[in-house]
Amino acid sequence: MKRNYTNILLAAGLILLAAASRIINQEAGLYHLAPVAALGLFSGAVVKDKRLAFLFTLLAQFISDAYIQVFTHMQGFYGISQVFTYAGMLLVTLLGTKMGQVRPLKIAGYSIAGSAIFFLVSNFGVYMQGYYGFDLNGLKTTFIMALPFYTTFGTQLFINSFVGDLVFSGILFGAYFMLQPVLKPKTQKA
Secondary structure (H helix, E strand, C coil): CHHHHHHHHHHHHHHHHHHHHHHHHHHCCCCCCCCHHHHHHHHHHHCCCHHHHHHHHHHHHHHHHHHHHHHCCCCCCCCHHHHHHHHHHHHHHHHHHCCCCCCHHHHHHHHHHHHHHHHHHHHHHHHHHCCCCCCHHHHHHHHHHHCCCCCHHHHHHHHHHHHHHHHHHHHHHHHHHHHHHHHCCCCCCC
């Protein structure tokens, strides 16, 4: 029981650290270089109680959104497309629950898949805002505007998302597994 409690605290601490890094990167102007998919992927794969895995993911996103809303000039809460952002996070968490045995190559593959899922779902949310219309042409335009090669800034955002997810997945999973031996209870010899 104590071991499970320690794992939950460790996972929650690492997830909150990732949320803090999203805030720091936002403040530094390093947009999308944040653990968007990494948060969900990690909690889905590592936290045994899946209700907590989804809660940690949503809570980390909500805390950083609230900070951005209150303490920066940017909007932390921004309408219907944010529902899709949170839905994308939940889908990536669900993907993490399907990871099974955690291996470095698997983490990289799942991280890229999570980034792609988040990209598609969150940009569909932009479409639902109606910026480019609600017809098929609007949907096409929304995704064209989101494509990495459309503008220099778009390339930076797109690459930052995938690189951020890969790097932060590596950090979260790496730190978690490196700390496991330290946290294992010592067995007493008779």
